[in-house]
Amino acid sequence: MTDLPVSFSDELRNLCADDWRAATEHRFVDELLAGTVDPDVMRAYLVQDYQFIDGFVALLGSAIANADHFASRLAIARFLAMITSDENTYFVRAFDALGVSEADRFAPQLAAPTADFQALMARATAGGSYVRCLAVLVVAEWLYMSWAQRRTGPLPADFVHAEWITLHDNAYFNEVVGWLRSELDRAAGNASEAEREIAAALFTEAVALERAFFDHLYA
Numbered sequence: 001m002t003d004l005p006v007s008f009s010d011e012l013r014n015l016c017a018d019d020w021r022a023a024t025e026h027r028f029v030d031e032l033l034a035g036t037v038d039p040d041v042m043r044a045y046l047v048q049d050y051q052f053i054d055g056f057v058a059l060l061g062s063a064i065a066n067a068d069h070f071a072s073r074l075a076i077a078r079f080l081a082m083i084t085s086d087e088n089t090y091f092v093r094a095f096d097a098l099g100v101s102e103a104d105r106f107a108p109q110l111a112a113p114t115a116d117f118q119a120l121m122a123r124a125t126a127g128g129s130y131v132r133c134l135a136v137l138v139v140a141e142w143l144y145m146s147w148a149q150r151r152t153g154p155l156p157a158d159f160v161h162a163e164w165i166t167l168h169d170n171a172y173f174n175e176v177v178g179w180l181r182s183e184l185d186r187a188a189g190n191a192s193e194a195e196r197e198i199a200a201a202l203f204t205e206a207v208a209l210e211r212a213f214f215d216h217l218y219a
Helices: 008-015 017-024 027-034 039-050 053-066 070-098 102-106 112-126 130-148 159-166 171-190 193-216
Strands: none
Touching: 008 017, 008 130, 008 171, 008 193, 017 130, 017 193, 027 039, 027 159, 027 193, 039 070, 039 102, 039 159, 053 070, 053 112, 053 130, 070 159, 070 171, 112 130, 112 193, 130 171, 130 193, 171 193
16 A cells, blocks of 8 residues: 655654644643633733734735735635634734733734744744745644644633634634645645755744744742
């Protein structure tokens, strides 16, 4: 029996399997799925995570600009619309519920993993490369879908926990993640070996930073 070829996205995940597992099975994830995250931890997490929105929107914009097909631009644009509507609205409502100040919403002191991930997104955006943008986008969405899909019981009662889970595990989001992976696989197939190596480095760094981002909440 011949083994099926491993996709580029699977190959990249396999390169950083330890960090991937540590992030998707993290204490924070376990507590989030159970609805038991301490309010101070959840507040700190959301305050830092919200600082990714601006850079993430720029990253999506760069992907749109550098995509090689009109259909690809449309798919990413639809996802961008969700990020700037449903997800942004969730943050506002969660901040209100958790009593987050205006200063912490828009100008908090950045944790080291937050600043490093912002820098990573900026590098991917500035590269003028579709495959580089996709490498970081795939980590950001696939890793979150992976931990959200670990839920086996009912959703937590608190919407701050429940909606963060369902934002990352629903039919549309899961379809987007599958498309992003297949698009990364396709774009990598058309890219040079040097571009694939850069994309792999961005991917593995992004996974390590996702793990560090969760770790810092309990440091």
